[in-house]
Amino acid sequence: MRCDDVLPLLDGYIDGELSMPESESVASHLAVCSSCSTEYAARLESVSVTRGALQRDVAPDMLRSRVRASLREAAAPRAAPVVVESSRRRSLVANRWFPISIAALFCLVVGGGWLAAHRQSSEGAIVEEALESHVRSLIGEHLVDVPSSDQHTVKPWFAGKIDFSPQVPKLDSLGFVLVGGRLDYLHGRPVAAIVYQRRRHVINLYSWPETDAGPATPEQIDRNGYHLLHWGRDNTEYWAVSDVAPADLRAFEVAFEQAR
Amino acid sequence: MAATVIGAEAAGGRLEEFEAMVLPFLDDAYTLARHLTRHEFDAQDVVQEASLRAWRHFDGFRGGNPRVWLLTIVRHTAYTWLSRASHRATEALDDVGDDVIAAAAQADDALAVSEQRAVVSRALAQLPRESREIVVLRDIEDLSYQEIARVLGVPIGTVMSRLARARQRLRTILSGSER
Ligand SMILES: [Zn+2]
Numbered sequence: 001m002r003c004d005d006v007l008p009l010l011d012g013y014i015d016g017e018l019s020m021p022e023s024e025s026v027a028s029h030l031a032v033c034s035s036c037s038t039e040y041a042a043r044l045e046s047v048s049v050t051r052g053a054l055q056r057d058v059a060p061d062m063l064r065s066r067v068r069a070s071l072r073e074a075a076a077p078r079a080a081p082v083v084v085e086s087s088r089r090r091s092l093v094a095n096r097w098f099p100i101s102i103a104a105l106f107c108l109v110v111g112g113g114w115l116a117a118h119r120q121s122s123e124g125a126i127v128e129e130a131l132e133s134h135v136r137s138l139i140g141e142h143l144v145d146v147p148s149s150d151q152h153t154v155k156p157w158f159a160g161k162i163d164f165s166p167q168v169p170k171l172d173s174l175g176f177v178l179v180g181g182r183l184d185y186l187h188g189r190p191v192a193a194i195v196y197q198r199r200r201h202v203i204n205l206y207s208w209p210e211t212d213a214g215p216a217t218p219e220q221i222d223r224n225g226y227h228l229l230h231w232g233r234d235n236t237e238y239w240a241v242s243d244v245a246p247a248d249l250r251a252f253e254v255a256f257e258q259a260r
Numbered sequence: 261m262a263a264t265v266i267g268a269e270a271a272g273g274r275l276e277e278f279e280a281m282v283l284p285f286l287d288d289a290y291t292l293a294r295h296l297t298r299h300e301f302d303a304q305d306v307v308q309e310a311s312l313r314a315w316r317h318f319d320g321f322r323g324g325n326p327r328v329w330l331l332t333i334v335r336h337t338a339y340t341w342l343s344r345a346s347h348r349a350t351e352a353l354d355d356v357g358d359d360v361i362a363a364a365a366q367a368d369d370a371l372a373v374s375e376q377r378a379v380v381s382r383a384l385a386q387l388p389r390e391s392r393e394i395v396v397l398r399d400i401e402d403l404s405y406q407e408i409a410r411v412l413g414v415p416i417g418t419v420m421s422r423l424a425r426a427r428q429r430l431r432t433i434l435s436g437s438e439r
Contacts, residue, residue: 011424015398017405046431051399053380059290063304067286067311068279074312075275139308 001029006036010043060200066138129186134204134241144180144195154181164209166192169259203242210237218253229253278318285327288401289334295396296338310337332411383433391426
């Protein structure tokens with residue numbers, strides 16, 4: 001073999017991709033040709049540096065959830081997800097309220113516990129809606145209306161769009177990076193969704209004014225790999241939704257309450 | 261609960277089969293998409309879109325290597341996506357990018373194990389796409405020449421010559437950055 005024949009085969013030789021006879025010819029040429037073996041050594045070194053330095057990425061958990069969610073959406077028997085989504089959501093709520101209203105009536109007749117039952121059922125509806133909203137925000141391209149890591153940009157953005165001013169503390173130093181804000185609808189009213197990121201996970205924090213906001217001690221709800229944390233403070237209702245570890249979501253609530 | 265949150269009933273076992281076969285290669289898909297788009301969040305969009313495409317064409321998938329199959333779809337999706345995205349690259353969306361990139365950069369810095377890794381990554385990002393993808397497929401994803409040929413839709417001889425050229429380019433950039 002001549003040098004001109006060997007040079008185009010060197011990478012294949014390095015990768016062990018040559019046929020046996022080819023590989024043997026290259027090897028015997030390298031043993032006698034110093035210029036080709038210098039070239040070979042240089043290529044080999046560079047390839048091993050590259051292979052050692054570059055590693056496969058790990059797909060973010062958020063991506064995994066998005067892919068799974070969108071696959072389920074796509075595998076559902078109906079098409080046209082946007083149109084279907086709103087009508088489906090309405091019918092879901094309607095279906096859920098029907099038996100509940102009978103139960104509520106029963107409680108009222110029996111006396112006592114009506115408020116509690118009502119509160120519980122409306123809380124159930126919020127859980128569903130908050131989860132749907134969270135998942136939708138991850139699937140679509142609509143995570144934020146106002147993308148910014150600056151609370152002085154995010155907070156004023158809500159003025160005029162919503163009847164209260166949401167708390168938007170900066171929590172970067174605590175590992176919760178502000179990504180932006182979004183106007184959303186929960187519980188039949190516009191609410192503020194403030195979006196934070198913890199490593200690769202997104203946290204949606206929903207808030208709106210509520211005279212009967214609660215509970216003071218955060219309540220954790222786990223659904224389908226997601227976690228919700230719910231609390232009330234100063235006549236404001238807070239719902240945080242994410243797939244971060246529950247401990248991280250708790251840490252988020254503590255950081256938020258301390259900073260706001 | 262899953263069904264009520266995410267949608268109507270999933271198409272049962274077929275979807276589960278798809279997920280079991282394809283989702284284990286999500287890291288590979290994301291890696292290729294990230295190097296092709298050079299953007300973490302664009303890569304996520306590409307992988308999501310590619311997964312949906314793969315699902316839609318799952319009936320046409322007759323055995324073979326699911327990783328190679330998925331990577332082929334990811335590559336096509338990324339190219340389509342890039343051609344679609346190029347006209348709006350400098351528009352308002354960049355604001356989204358900047359914030360998110362800043363956050364992502366922090367995370368990346370924390371993860372950057374070695375100086376060398378950062379240097380090589382940067383060099384790779386400078387390569388033209390044709391060179392970049394083949395280095396990713398061979399030296400990160402560790403595909404065989406045969407598998408790369410299938411992903412790229414070219415003969416093995418082309419794989420060998422393209423790879424040699426791509427590595428040569430990478431070497432040139434790296435030797436320049438040493439000084
Ligand atoms: Zn020679």
